Every structure is written in structure tokens, then in C-alpha cells.
Amino acid sequence: MATVTMGKAPLPGFPVTYSKKGRRDHAPKRHETSRRQLPIYSARSAIVDAIRCSPTVVIVGETGSGKTTQIPQYLFEEGLAHQKAIAVTQPRRVAAVSLARRVSEEVGTPLGRKVGYTVRFDDKSSNATRIKYLTDGMLIRELLSDKLLSRYNCVILDEAHERTLRTDILFGMLKDIQKQRQQMAAAAMDPSLLVEQSATTPPRVRELKIVVMSATLDAERFSAYFNHAQILYIAGRQYPVRIFNTLEPQSDYLDAAMITTLQIHTEEPPGDILLFLAGQEDIESLERLLNGSRDKFGPDALDLQVCPLYAALPPAQQAQAFAPAPSGSRKVILATNIAETSITLPGIRYVVDTGVHKVRGYNSKIGIESLLVSPVSKSSARQRTGRAGREAPGFCYRLYTEPSFDKLEEDSVPEILRCNLAAAVLQLKAAGVNDVLGFDYMDRPPKLALLRALEQLYALGALNDQGNLTDLGKWMAEFPLDPCYSKVLYQSQVFQCTSEVIDVIALLSVDTLFFSPMDKRDQAAEAHKKFVSTEGDHLTYLNLQKAYLETQGSHVWCHENFINHRGMKYVQDVRKQLRRVCSRVKVDPNTSCGVDVDKVLQCFVTGFFHHTALLQPDGNYKSVIGSQIVYIHPSSSMFGKRHEAIIYNELVFTSRLFIRGVSAIQANWIPESAPGYLNRMVDRQ
Numbered sequence: 001m002a003t004v005t006m007g008k009a010p011l012p013g014f015p016v017t018y019s020k021k022g023r024r025d026h027a028p029k030r031h032e033t034s035r036r037q038l039p040i041y042s043a044r045s046a047i048v049d050a051i052r053c054s055p056t057v058v059i060v061g062e063t064g065s066g067k068t069t070q071i072p073q074y075l076f077e078e079g080l081a082h083q084k085a086i087a088v089t090q091p092r093r094v095a096a097v098s099l100a101r102r103v104s105e106e107v108g109t110p111l112g113r114k115v116g117y118t119v120r121f122d123d124k125s126s127n128a129t130r131i132k133y134l135t136d137g138m139l140i141r142e143l144l145s146d147k148l149l150s151r152y153n154c155v156i157l158d159e160a161h162e163r164t165l166r167t168d169i170l171f172g173m174l175k176d177i178q179k180q181r182q183q184m185a186a187a188a189m190d191p192s193l194l195v196e197q198s199a200t201t202p203p204r205v206r207e208l209k210i211v212v213m214s215a216t217l218d219a220e221r222f223s224a225y226f227n228h229a230q231i232l233y234i235a236g237r238q239y240p241v242r243i244f245n246t247l248e249p250q251s252d253y254l255d256a257a258m259i260t261t262l263q264i265h266t267e268e269p270p271g272d273i274l275l276f277l278a279g280q281e282d283i284e285s286l287e288r289l290l291n292g293s294r295d296k297f298g299p300d301a302l303d304l305q306v307c308p309l310y311a312a313l314p315p316a317q318q319a320q321a322f323a324p325a326p327s328g329s330r331k332v333i334l335a336t337n338i339a340e341t342s343i344t345l346p347g348i349r350y351v352v353d354t355g356v357h358k359v360r361g362y363n364s365k366i367g368i369e370s371l372l373v374s375p376v377s378k379s380s381a382r383q384r385t386g387r388a389g390r391e392a393p394g395f396c397y398r399l400y401t402e403p404s405f406d407k408l409e410e411d412s413v414p415e416i417l418r419c420n421l422a423a424a425v426l427q428l429k430a431a432g433v434n435d436v437l438g439f440d441y442m443d444r445p446p447k448l449a450l451l452r453a454l455e456q457l458y459a460l461g462a463l464n465d466q467g468n469l470t471d472l473g474k475w476m477a478e479f480p481l482d483p484c485y486s487k488v489l490y491q492s493q494v495f496q497c498t499s500e501v502i503d504v505i506a507l508l509s510v511d512t513l514f515f516s517p518m519d520k521r522d523q524a525a526e527a528h529k530k531f532v533s534t535e536g537d538h539l540t541y542l543n544l545q546k547a548y549l550e551t552q553g554s555h556v557w558c559h560e561n562f563i564n565h566r567g568m569k570y571v572q573d574v575r576k577q578l579r580r581v582c583s584r585v586k587v588d589p590n591t592s593c594g595v596d597v598d599k600v601l602q603c604f605v606t607g608f609f610h611h612t613a614l615l616q617p618d619g620n621y622k623s624v625i626g627s628q629i630v631y632i633h634p635s636s637s638m639f640g641k642r643h644e645a646i647i648y649n650e651l652v653f654t655s656r657l658f659i660r661g662v663s664a665i666q667a668n669w670i671p672e673s674a675p676g677y678l679n680r681m682v683d684r685q
């Protein structure tokens, strides 16, 4: 017979509802009704049964149908969180926080009690928490101290289609935990073990249920990876969304976004607008433009309240996007793709999609992970559309043509295939995965590439000879940089040249900062002369940066000196990012070596010892590792010069093995930088 634990009397308006298990939930009535109206409600028992019967279930359901807010509650109500909790991962913190708020309201308990969240630097959960929304990164962190995730009965991987590096790492880790727990649970069923166990207490470690969810994922593929998991397709959209495409391609998406927003504001019935843009800069410029265009609305128009929403915005300002617009005004939220999945922004009826986003890419030149503006995938476009139609019928204005939509990729390339492997392996190690070769990747990177990555990390001092992460490795894992560069940055504290190292790394991220038009070659060469350092490209770049800052990045100055103005602007962005991260990890970005610039080169050798070459008696350069003859590229300031030893930034094979980003160094700096590794590599030759 079910037992009921009695507590305090319920508050008026909060009826007590009894679940089948006899547990008591205080659920506010107004949410109870709306919960039952969600499309997913009719599939409630099918979902619960599937999860009860199968270790892993893949669920695909329309955006807004109720997956993220309802499924964890169904499992909780049906006793699947018994004595433990349900984790729901999100790729973004803003979603984790807002979902926990909403669901705790639906459950009718204060945030942090039955329903809570954990994101970096913010934890609203307790031992009583049964449904926990958390970022994928935070679940990886929890894994480091609780290897079997024993506090959870079920992990829901939401928005799995996003395939972030961390979510991909979680896929493999969770599969492994599930297997281990299955074996332990099976062992506990062994009658000889049951003798020692009380009949009333459940086994200490239960099986781990995994639920993979999204509105837009390739369910068959996910099912195959998760041991042929059961797939559930949930039909039904909450409210219809009408999609409009432009008839012509738009040359300036910001301009098109501005016009469309003003048109909706002045011509369409009330309802807030959500506008997707590529990044913070776009948002700031559109915010200025929209705030400056109030006089165009006419005397009877509603006021327009502009709310930015991007990851770097302080949480208090982000919260404004979730608050209702003041009466007599319409809210327009200018957002990056942080608003693309999972969240419900109350009041939104109109979505404007520019069709672009910033993607973390990998600049193989310097291994810096960059953010580049690119077209979205179909899957992203559908998710954006799905932000309308959650509380009433909605409209989505795509600022690109229908044929352009048809040409978009179905899904974005998984991050693990887009980023440098040394960096990915460093992340895996930081996440506690020791066997990175045997790791169960959903999309496996090539083995040789993984081996190279391990060897390189060892040489850099990020791994010890057991292959475990060192303290330096942990530090390096904090940086959005190829590990060679983060090592140089770390060493810059020893050489007292952090400011210069940041500048050079940023400058090396662009291909051609000096340009020479065919018809003005001599003029350009003359203009470039004043920046050239006899010690090579690294210090030449440093001279260029100094001069650029002195002229405050003037377009005219760049033009007169045959300098790539756009490239220099990008350099300043990268520089700003790096300075910010340095400050965050308490490294002073202003530490400078002054005129003692040799220190900068010495510091670079500590990360680039494998990119060094020695001058041969015949005048050629031979690489220290690989013993290959390498040729200085004609674009380098070191072209035609001879020096006992050189360091280079990259090796490119075109007609010959060319090296670029070259500087002169002292030969004795090389063995000092990674003695063990270099001896081994030279022995192998």
C-alpha cells in the first residue's frame, strides 16, 4: 500500500496532488492546466515506459512541444528520481538557469530545492534537488569527483544536435558509466549478494538511464551510437509559425535586420521580436541604430524597448530579456545563438533570422580557435524559428531566400572535428579521460593525429610520463589557444614579456598583414621597410602593432603603408580576447620586457622547439625534428638571410617545404626548451 508522508498544510491555491507512488507534490493549478495542454502530454506514458524499459532512449519532438520542461518532471513524478536525481544538460548556461526557474515554478517549490541548476560560478542546488539543469561542462566537472555519477539515476542530454566538444566527450563517458553501472547492478542481483542486502533498500548503484533529446537530430545515427537505443518521435507543435523568406539575397544583413524590425514594429500587431545576429558587435551597432530611430515610429506607435542578449553580458542584464516589456511598449531582443535552443522568451511572437552566426573554427596557421561569421545550418534555422510559437501562433522572417535555405548544411560539423586535436586531447584529459585513443567517439578523429597530439602535449609539459595532466596542463586547458601558444603565454611570466607575447600571437593569426599590389611593389616594399626587424618576423610584427596603435588604427595610415586594415582589426579582436583570459587567470597582460625583445623570441622557443631549424654549411636550413631541408618563404623578412638557428610559425608545402613566420634565435635555446623530447626525436631519425 502506498504511504503518504504528512508535512505542513498546503498553502491556499496550491492543491495537493497525489502521484501513483503516494508522493505529494504542491503544483500550482495554472501551470498544471498548461502542462496538460502541451503536445508532449499525450505521449507521457509512452515516454515513461520507454525510459523505464530501455537503458537509453532518443527523443525527437518539435521545438516547444515540452521536452525539456516536462520529461524530467514525468520521470520525477513516476519515481524515477527515487533517492537520487535527474540531470538535464544544456550547452549554454542561460538555458540551464532559465529552465530551472521555470520548472521549479511549475513544480511549486523554491528554486534550488526540488529543482535547481549548476553552472560555472553559480550553483542553486542542494541535497534535496531531484531535477538539476546544468551545463555539459559542469557535468564533466562533477564526473571528476564522482566517477560513476552515482547521485543520478538518469542523465538527459538535451539539444544533443549541437555536438559541442563537451557534449561529445559526455556521450562517450556516459556510455562507459552506463556499462559499469549495468555490471554492478547485475552483480547486485546475484542471489549470493542479495543475502547481505535488506529487501527494502534499493541497490546502492542503480543502472544509469540516458535520454538524448532534440528537435532537430539524426535519430538513427544517435541510436546506432548508443547501442541501438529506442527512438521516440513525438508529433505535434504547440502553435503554428509562419515562415517568410526574402525574395532577393540581402547584401547587408544588419541593414535588412533593421528594416524588418522597424516594419514589424510599425505595421504588425503587438508581440515581442527576437532577432538573431552573429555576435556582440552586431548587437551593439543595431542597438544604437534602433535606439536612434524612435522618431520614425509616428505618434501612435508603441515604444520600442531594445534588450541585448549575448553570453558575455552580465546575468542581471540578460535577465531583462526575460522580463515583460513595460506596458505601451514592444520588446525587441537582439540575441546571438545563445537564444537559439531550449529557452522560451516570454512574449515573443516574431523571430527575425539573419541566417548567420559565429562558429568556433580552428585557424590552423597558429592553432588559435577563432570565431568566424558563417551561415547557420538548417537545424539552427529551425531551432531559431522554434523560438516563436511557444505561447501563441508566431511568425519567422528569414533574411535569406528559400533557395539559400535549401543550400544550407543539414547540421553543423561537430566541434571535435573542427578543433585542433592537441587542444581536444587536452580537454579530454582535463575531463578525466586517460585513454584518449580507446575513447568511444561518436565521430572518431584519425589515430595518428591523436598520437601526435599526445606526444606534443607531453613535450610541452602538459602531460607527465604517465600520460596524466600536470599542473601546467591544467593551466593550459583554460586557454582558447593551441597548446603551443598557451605554453608560450605561460612562459611569458618567466620571461616577463606577456604583453609582447599576446601581441605577437594575435598578429600571427592573420595571413597577410603586409600587402604588395602588383603595380606598386617597390612603393610597398619601401613602406614596409620601416617595420622590419633584423631578427625576423615576430619582432617585425611587434613593430607594426606599435605603429598601428600609435595611429589609432587609422584606415588612411594602413592604406598609405600597404597594411591590411581588416586584418589589423581582426588582430585587435584576438588581442582583446587573449588579454581578457589572461586577466581571468591572474596573469598580468601588461607585463612587458621593454627593449629587451630577445626575451620574446626565447619565450617562443619554449612552445615551438619542434619548429626550429639549423643553418647547414651549404647555406640551407635543416629542421631539428625530421631533418628536412626547409626554405624560408619569400614573404618573410628573413628571406635570403643566414643565421645559425631559426624558429618558424608554420610549415607549408607548396612547390617546396616553405616555412613562414621566421625569426633568428640562438641555437643553445633549443635544447634548453624540451631536452628529453628533443633527444628522443633526434634518436628516431
Ligand SMILES: Nc1ncnc2c1ncn2[C@@H]1O[C@H](COP(=O)(O)OP(=O)(O)OP(=O)(O)O)[C@@H](O)[C@H]1O
Pocket: 038, 061, 062, 063, 064, 065, 066, 067, 068, 069, 070, 098, 102, 214, 215, 238, 341, 342, 343, 344, 346, 386, 389, 390, 391
Ligand atoms: N519561461 C517560460 N515562460 C513561459 N512559458 C514557458 C517557459 N518555459 C517554457 N514555457 C512553455 O512550455 C513550452 C515547452 O517548453 P520546453 O522548453 O519544454 O519545450 P521543448 O520541446 O524542450 O523545446 P525546444 O526543443 O525548443 O527546447 C513552451 O512552448 C512554452 O509554451
